[in-house]
Amino acid sequence: MRKPFEAAGPAPGLPAGTPASLPASLHAPLEDAAAGAGIPDIAYTTVSTPIGDLLLAATGRGLLRVAFPGEDHDAVLHRLAERAGPRILRSPRRLEEAARQLDEYFTGRRRHFDLPLDRSLSAGFRLTVLEHLSGIGFGRTESYAEVARRVGHARAVRAVGSACATNPLPVVVPCHRVLRTDGSLGGYLGGLAAKTALLELEAAA
Structure with a gap:
């Protein structure tokens, strides 16, 4: 499976004619040039985890999006x-830094994320709920x-x-720390297997 945007041409924000897949030695200067020119609006990468490859996307304000393997990463972007x-x-x-903290979480070395978050994709009651969820501690459920x-x-x-x-x-x-009143899992965007894996990881720590 191709990585997001790569087969379609250069990533948005790069000059026309730039190859989509570049050696690290060439890609790093392009990242610096893009940052210096005030672009991009969104930076992204993918990281491998025990629940599959996660898409991470961030703005200058912080981490904006985490997408599961079952989501279409191209469509998300x-x-x-x-x-x-x-x-x-x-x-x-x-x-x-986000990738490092996720690795620490999945390897049992981190219980709390300390990352700037861009919450602009949520508003109103949904934002209120998500802000509350950040306070549900590691290994706890509500x-x-x-x-x-x-x-x-x-x-x-x-x-x-x-x-x-x-x-x-x-x-x-x-x-993933929110369950039904009877203790059953309820739904989960990443799938019930992923929700179970996250809860078991925290219970075992």
Whole structure:
């Protein structure tokens, strides 16, 4: 499977005629040139994890999006271009810290993410819910109903579920820690196998 945008030509923000896949020695100067020129709006990379390859995308404000293997990464990037800005560059260096912290999390060496987040893809009640989720500690869980009560809208259980299902920053903003009242998993954008794996990782730590 090709990496996002690569087979279609140069990453947005690079000069026309630039090969899509470049040696690191050539790609790094292009990253620097793009940054110096005030581009890109969005930097992205992919990282390998025990639950598959995750797409990471960030703006100058912070981490904007984490996408699961089952999502179409090309489609995710195109939607981000429409929402956050059309200039996109594959830039692993700009996402090194996020990649490092994710590696530490998956290898049992990190329990809390300390990353700047760009929450501009969420608003209103959904943003309120996602901000609350960041406070659910490692290895802990809450029910959808409990989250609704804690954010001051006890009847909004389904809306809490919708906020979790559309969380643009899964794993980092831990919607996997939200379960049904009976303790069953509920849904998960990354699939129930991924949700189970994350909960088991935290339970074993």
